[in-house]
Amino acid sequence: MKTYGFRGRDFINAELDYTKEEWETLIEVTLDLKKRFLMGDNHAHLLLNKTLFMIFYNQSLRTRNAFETGMTQLGGHGNSLEPGKIYTPALEGEEEAYSTERISDVARVLSRMGHGISIRAYGDPVNWVYGKSNRVINEFAKFSDIPVINMECDKYHPTQALADLATIKEKFGQFKGVKFTMSWAYSSSPHKPRAVPQSLILAPCKMGMDVTFAHPKGFELDPAVIAQCKKWAEENGSQFNMTNSMEESFEDADVVYPKAWCPVNMLSFPEEGKVFDPEAAAKMMDANSSWICDEKKMKLANKNAYYMHCLPADRGMEVSNEVIDGPQSIVFDEAENRMHSIKAILALAMGSRM
């Protein structure tokens, strides 16, 4: 695996593996490709005749269509592979005869045919064993000699982070001094990974924003992610604060990003003897149903604060209709920027130099 430059490089734990300067470049290329798209400028030469294999273990609207449309606009083809319709790619030791195929074999076959592999995997396909789907994606990368892109695992959603940073850059022109709040919000479904909140505190901390992180007790994130956020905030001379109050986290914020994720007891840590307990998880979610982003809470933030969400949002639970459909909401700008940011990653990783 390459650890420098863009061409041929994986985009898996990108919040950690790509430098701040490389993220700046990714954002610049995103906004440049967006401008070209809006101007009707044909850029189909960038990935002419190239193929991306997209493996979705989970459902998707935005990511699937952003990757597929992006490949078309860049002159190539996005080929969607359903794990149940190929032979389900499986880790060594988890194979079933003529039903699965070892990931090392799938990765080498696809590497002989195309130019990139992208994978979404989290939750049920890995029985909510935290870190396992990240391991699945890294196993593909280990055996493939074409770039592997993370379309969301149980730890990170780096293509979402890039779209969101590009959106913030469009709105504020800079990161320094922007007060960003990532808050837990209620949903009746606990089947939500930690990928978005983890990526959406790491990436803003990396870029030097002042980040506040709020959650009810029992909804903590990976301690390694929190430690990294603190380190980057110190290096950047910015803030990283934590609270158990949604209201407190909204005070004076420029951007709020309220989003549901599963409680810690939803995640299985077999090495610690912990078990998967979705019923207890749902009860914990319901006990915190007051964590909704509504107009009253938005009034605590700065007057022109933006409301962000990766979508899909659970209306009436995570957010009120008035907020998500209101003037402070930029959720469709984020969704639009998914395509441009994914095109930037694809063009840089799979394209050729002049």
Ligand code: CP
């Ligand atoms: N935000 C996001 O990843 O959306 P999808 O689940 O629809 O891809």
